[in-house]
Amino acid sequence: MGRQPRRPAPPEGPPAASMTAVPLLLILALALSPQPAAAHSPHVPRAPRPPRPPPSPRKLDPQGCAALATHYNIVPGSSWGTAGPTVQQSWTTADCDALICVYYRTKYNVVPFLSWGNLPEALRPAWDFRRTSNGRNATCNNLSGGVA
Numbered sequence: 001m002g003r004q005p006r007r008p009a010p011p012e013g014p015p016a017a018s019m020t021a022v023p024l025l026l027i028l029a030l031a032l033s034p035q036p037a038a039a040h041s042p043h044v045p046r047a048p049r050p051p052r053p054p055p056s057p058r059k060l061d062p063q064g065c066a067a068l069a070t071h072y073n074i075v076p077g078s079s080w081g082t083a084g085p086t087v088q089q090s091w092t093t094a095d096c097d098a099l100i101c102v103y104y105r106t107k108y109n110v111v112p113f114l115s116w117g118n119l120p121e122a123l124r125p126a127w128d129f130r131r132t133s134n135g136r137n138a139t140c141n142n143l144s145g146g147v148a
Contacts, residue, residue, distance in 0.1 A: 062103035065096035075122075076100055077129025098133035100126070101140030112141040 060068070068074060068091060073081030076097050080088055091097075104110055104127060109117035119127060127140040136142070 060090070060094035060096060060099065062099045062106070065091070065094060065099045066103040066107070068096065069100060076126040077131065078125060095133055097129075097131040098143040101144035104140060105144035110140075110144065112144055 068083070068087060069076075069081075072083035072087055073079070074083055074091065074096075075081065083091065104119060104123065105112065105117075108119040108123075109115075110119050110127070111117060116124065116127075130137055130139055131143070133143055
């Protein structure tokens with residue numbers, strides 16, 4: 001009753017011939033497949049975007065000019081208050097020196113050339129300040145809409 005010699009266990013996985021065939025087929029398939037455009041590849045740098053045009057100055061209305069004047073303590077003809085260069089440029093571009101007159105007239109019931117209405121004493125020099133607006137050198141009496 002003799003023992004039979006032990007056979008070695010078969011190797012796990014697919015046969016050796018098919019193991020080399022799979023990578024070759026994969027490489028061949030990848031080489032023949034269409035490639036994505038270079039612009040979509042994460043490894044190819046994209047051309048720089050053109051610079052954005054500067055934003056156009058925002059046109060302010062009388063209430064917008066009044067908001068700037070209040071926030072930055074601007075007193076036309078007297079002081080820029082705490083307004084920096086950017087705010088000063090916005091004020092000038094929007095012609096707030098003239099638009100603030102419309103706001104003062106409406107808010108404080110000023111009647112041009114006739115009555116201060118409720119315009120505070122501290123703002124009266126701003127009302128009388130001669131400013132250039134649309135080529136005119138005028139005070140708020142003229143720029144706020146004139147006599148009703």
